[in-house]
Amino acid sequence: MTRTHVQCNVNGDEVDFLTDPAESLLNALRDQLGLLGVKEGCGTGDCGACSIMLDDAVTCACLVFAAEAERSTIVTIEGLADADKLHPLQQCFLEGAALQCGVCTPGFLIAAKALLDRNPDPTETEVRYALAGNLCRCTGYDKIIRSVLAAAEEMRNDHGVSL
Amino acid sequence: MTATDQTATKQTATEQTTTEQTAAAAYKWVGTRPVRPDGVDKVTGKAQFGADRVLPGMLEGVVARSPHAHARIVSIDTTAAAAMPGVHAVITGADFPDLSDSGASADDVSRSRNVMARDKVLYVGHVVAAVAAQTRRQARAAADAIVVEYDVLDHVLTLDQATADGAPLLHPEMVARGIDPEDARPNTASRVAHERGDLDVGFANADVIIERSFTTQAVHQGYIEPHAAVADVTRDGRAELWCSSQGHFAIRSMSTTVLGWELSDVKVTPAEIGGGFGGKTTIYLEPLSLLLSQRSGRPVRMVMDRNEVFTASGPTSGSNIRVKLGATAAGALTAADIMLEYEAGAFPGSPVGAAAMTAIACYDVPNFSVVGFDVVLNRPKTAAYRAPGAPAAAFAVESVLDEVARELSIDPIDLRLMNAAVEGTQASYGPTFPRIGFVETLEAIRHCDHYQSPLGPNQGRGIGCGFWFNVGGNSTATVNVHEDGRLTVMTGSPDIGGSRSSMALFAAEELGIDVNTIQSIIGDTDTIGFADVTGGSRVTLSTGAAVIEACREMREDLCRRAALMWDVDRDLVEWVDGRAQHVDRTETPLSLADVAAKAGRTGGPISVTAAMNMRGAGAGFSTQVVDVEIDPETGQTSVVRFTTAQDAGTAIHPSYVEGQMQGGVVQGIGWALNETYTYREDGSLDNDSFLDYRVPVASDLPMIDTIIVEVPNPAHPYGVRGVGEVGIVPTMGAVANAIHDAIGHRLCDLPMSPMRILDAINQGNG
Ligand code: FES
């Protein structure tokens, strides 16, 4: 099978890898780049566990071919924290007990970041709809929604934090 | 999962003067909300779940599954598959020992045949072979190239089909338990019964008698992480298994049993578990990956696709339920006659036993009969799901209770209060309740703002209640003090919802040290002593009790060491606020670090292990109120407000108690309104994706308000009851009662979909 050479920027690093045409970006990120924080819950775009930022759009990595990532800029959960400082969303998820098993958490954090990047002051309803593509079976969403709202407030109050 | 709590009944007379307020005030750490020890790894993507293990030279394994719901396997030809590129091993039923002649238990035989079919396949998706190859795609291609010749048999997909005269039999050799031969029905594996008093007398004393029939559908636990296992069998015959489960010791014993291997030759390391809810208390891929690894000499990883999770891992039972209740005009229940029929799936073992025990356990009814049947049919073998068996039975009972309350014009909470089980009530399943908090949950809901608030147009309000035993069981805890005086607490209980925090909180409380300095970890099967599965809401209770016991022994040891360091009598030393102190204050107190630094001179390393079989689980109760709004045009139900009250005994980490309550409720809402397995006539599952099997999403829901009731369990040192399961039990009944309140019609069939609601509205108007 012919393999395609892909170059892209992942979490600030220029990377490249070889992929065959049928490989999903999710598999490439996990198996080739070792970014195992990107989770697979379904492989069909229905759970959001594999959410990443692909050129500033929140995307299910399982629905994209790895070859399509050529020259793209990708942020995964591994790129959310700034060196040793957690992103306010990560901190609020911890303090708000927004995770039980935690397998949905990477996807929720990425989807929530995408929301706050474009809407720093969302209502509860806006948060609920923005995260409706992410399934969590443990929490009933209550503490996730509260933690996103808390992070939004913190980020609005602290202009020093880059969104 | 059906564990009763016989021993707790002996504790009825325990002095219980601790009130919620004094209990909370008495603790420094218990009841606080620290960040969990595994939290940072989980928000940064570092935590390793089942599929995240990568070993050098690792192969990928996949499974070949039956396309037929019921068929005899005539032959399996793997020659072509084995010769395909990249393939290293192919296994079939012939590679596993036949346990049926080995004296193994019926459950073990069932499990062995469920993980790999022999002779017959019993549902679409039943495993017939497995392949390990260099890549997943190669393995899949080889699995597809395996040639299986089937002799297709008639199949049964519903309870009614399975038990009809002349129905095809899944297990012709099966001997039904608890059923006289003349009453035997096809595919019925067992009958259970709980009876008391005289039903005829009870119904004769009733002023109102209401009887309804209900159906509930199979639903899946829906954990977001698919099953996954990585096995590595070394040439010296030792094996390592890395997998996500609710109990790595159980996985070890089940896997080695079906393989016929020595139990202690396999080390199982618990991965982080991405949800289980009961569904990860059994084996699927684990023994297959072990055998593939042995045959190939390479590590093998196996991960289910989502459609495999739906098709072939255990959902919980669908059911047929009939409930007849009698009550006096004043509201006293006089009689209950309940019939439960539960789907077991392809092998016996539905949770109908627990359903029968729990069905009316909330109430004190003088005359009752609860009879249950376990029925096999051509669907996947069911697995435990949060309070197994109880939610469907409670849905039916709470619905009929609501009808009784309406008929008698009694407030639904008053009716339940009048009949509520209290301390001293003999539970419907046998023992006498010690101190329990059911009434307190009812009162909490009655007085909450939600219950007092007015409803809007097209809205209705419903009440539901539920009971779950909670269980004790075996646990081990080891507490080590490092040379710097910091502490590691290790247990053998996988952490599925924050229990590492609770273990650290117990240790902090017992030893008087900062919870944030404590490591709380889970050991593999070679490293820590045995623990039962994380299930039955048992970890905070039982594993917690082991941690407490270990810490108390350690406190004693630390005092002894301090006495040696000071050269004084042991009795002159006490442990206060994390330090050894001379009772006369004549010595400078010694911190853990001070004692640890001199450990070599006072008896060596500081390490204590406690292992115990905890008895005295504390029964759990929950009462819930829900407001729904029905769109009269579409029949769509929106849950607009929800409050759940639950007796936690003592909330060790309140955030994770609330989380369990909220998670249980939302699973119950899904079960009530949308979730259902739908099968095609050929026995294949029609909705095997999250697109078609729709679980609740954030935009479907309101906040889930929680009221933690704390009536301490007299049998636990901190009063813990266990909180994981009972929160799902009342929900379907509460939602059904709210829908009735909104539209004036009783829906007796789950899920209460828009179509069914429209039908009910239209029939009522027609
Ligand atoms: S794994 Fe991509 S959406 Fe579920």
Ligand code: FES
């Ligand atoms: S925390 Fe388990 S799925 Fe969300």
